[in-house]
Amino acid sequence: MKKRLDFQPKLFTIWKNYSKEKFFTDLMAGIIVGIVALPLAIAFGIASGVSPEQGLITAIIAGFIVSFLGGSNVQIGGPTGAFIVVVYGIISKFGIEGLAIATVLAGIFLLLMGVLKLGTVIRFIPYPIIVGFTSGIALTIFTTQIKDLFGLQMAEMPADFLPKWGAYFRNAGSVHGASALVGIASILLIVITPKFFKKIPGSLLAIVVMTAVVYVLKNYMGVTGIETIGDRFQIKAALPQPTLLAINMETIHFLFPAAFTIAILGAIESLLSATVADGVTGDKHNSNTELIAQGVANIVVPFFGGIPATGAIARTMTNINNGGRSPIAGIIHAVVLLLILLFLGPLTQHIPMACLAGVLVIVAYNMSEWRTFRSLLRNSRSDVIVLLTTFLLTVIFDLTIAIEVGLLLAMLLFMKRMSEVTKVSVVKDEVDLSAEGEIYHEEEKLNLKKGIEVYEIDGPFFFGIANKFDECMKILGDHPQVRIIRMRKVPFMDTTGLHNLESLYRLSEKEKIRVVLSGVNEAVRKVLEKSGLADRIGEENICSNIQEAVQKANSYI
Incomplete structure (x- = not known):
């Protein structure tokens, strides 16, 4: 049975191998530390x-x-x-x-x-x-x-x-x-x-x-x-x-x-x-x-x-x-x-x-x-901003404000970095499998029929990147028959990402465009199932790899 409370004081675990010699060592250390x-x-x-x-x-x-x-x-x-x-x-x-x-x-x-x-x-x-x-x-x-x-x-x-x-x-x-x-x-x-x-x-x-x-x-x-x-x-x-x-x-x-x-x-x-x-x-x-x-x-x-x-x-x-x-x-x-x-x-x-x-x-x-402080000044601009902001707020105002603002600033900069790392790309004619991690066949390229588009999300699909995905869709303005959303590199998806995916599905359904998901991992699949979106998309349209997804998309053309 899994322990509910992780409370294991070290004092209660030392007695098995504790000895008189160890006690005298601890005694001398305790006396010295008390004086210090x-x-x-x-x-x-x-x-x-x-x-x-x-x-x-x-x-x-x-x-x-x-x-x-x-x-x-x-x-x-x-x-x-x-x-x-x-x-x-x-x-x-x-x-x-x-x-x-x-x-x-x-x-x-x-x-x-x-x-x-x-x-x-x-x-x-x-x-x-x-x-x-x-x-x-x-x-x-x-x-x-x-x-x-x-x-x-x-x-x-x-x-x-x-x-x-x-x-x-x-x-x-x-x-x-x-x-x-x-x-x-x-x-x-x-x-x-x-x-x-x-x-x-x-x-x-x-x-x-x-x-x-x-x-x-x-x-x-x-x-x-x-x-x-x-x-x-x-x-x-x-x-x-x-x-x-x-x-x-x-x-x-x-x-x-x-x-x-x-x-x-x-x-x-x-x-x-x-x-x-x-x-x-x-x-x-x-x-x-x-x-x-x-x-x-x-x-x-x-x-x-x-x-x-x-x-x-x-x-x-x-x-x-x-x-x-x-x-x-x-x-x-x-x-x-x-x-x-x-x-x-x-x-x-x-x-x-x-x-x-x-x-x-x-x-x-x-x-x-001060040596560490000086070395951190040579780091990335975002780290320097967080360092100096926290330092100056601590000195000029107080530590409560410094910790709160410092944590908020660090989170915002982290989200900015994550959104920059996550990429959204679009493929229309063929999918190059030469450097893929989900190859099951010998072919290096998958040809896409006209009317099929592949959108790949590379990175976490969270609120910092969800808008980027929306913008990508609006810029294209195309009207394909099938949209394959490739998610093999999406480790997790939060509520905002889920909301954007639902919005895309609703819009696609309204415009008579099929949606097929590819490479969905277990964590993301659980989010889809819990929200009910997996049932709406259909289990047959949630594929384990790109070959299956392209095959399914081709069957709709």
Whole structure:
């Protein structure tokens, strides 16, 4: 019996060959990933417009659920840089509760995607769109960090990209020297750390070193003005109690586009991360199970004050590189973060904001994919249009508009390409069989009696080509006795194509012209039979190859 639900969490399949040695390997990987995730969770939380505590809570709860229910052995879930722009925009418009409701709705969408087995479909989103909005997000993240990186003294921060840069230039004279040095030093530490310490993440080393330096500067050397997390937020060393959300049809109506954006972005990033991980480990993830796990995580997290979460490529690769090979490592990573929150949470108040800005600048650089962006600019004009449109809309407007317009533009350009590929040709005197794939006799040419015309459709007969077929018929304006519609190269036919074929048959019937179909495949035949057109044309006039079709047409002359 065929399974209705494709839900097979990897955690429940590992125990047969699991051993103590594998557990200790997963334990070490989980501890390291948890330590690496700490500064990122804090930075992503603050950059998204929420508290560092909410970033940590997201990493803990979502990280646990994604590993417990997910379809990948090594996926690490949590807040990611891709969501910063979306989350910040939603909070600006709808507040924290609006974000929570949008995240729950997005979780429901992700859950439905997995239940409906759409995991593989998500992968068909055009690559220029993914690169366009990823690069746009990277530039936007970089832009949002300029104030903290240089310690700019600004009363107001504009929300939009261009006004924000205008405000930066107007307040360039208010740079705080010590903060700027901390930010730049943090970036340099992150960049050079891998050259000397392969196992220590640069972001963690930068935060530890800069926090210690700033603490000494502020408390023992009288340096003031270097802002820390504690100057903005108060971190509670406890998990929050779950709260209820006021979800109704009105809020769903307003937040639907934002929720859709979160869901699509989450699906793309999580499945991309899982696919990259498969390439390294030689494993194979279950995309539908992964989407269900991501959906559950995003449904649960908002009730505890968390933000949207997805699979994180950087943390997943850290897990793999340190030996993690089962979901146990991801669960341990979540436990490590929980222990840090409960016992070391208050210490995070000393982390300088300029250092976190430096961490996010590096994140933005790694996200930018500028080399890929540059190479795509050398592709076809349609790909360049999709890339630049998605990129500019992400930067100047917002990601919701960028994804919607980018997908629409990509679909329109795809239809244009398909319509250009599909051809309609007409033959009146003879059919050349010298390079045919449906030859059953030795002759290379089939002679057509006067009054017989052959129309061949080469490619899908869908709404993008149906009008071309109509135009071809009108241009000819002939009045043959028999029309053979050759469909051997038609892989599928949609409703518009069917409608045009029905219109042609009705017109031909009215003008006393016979219609014979040739080379109809099984998929197209089912469409004809379901619509009733096959009965009207007559089974005897639907031929398997051109020889039969010509023979049938000759019998009508």
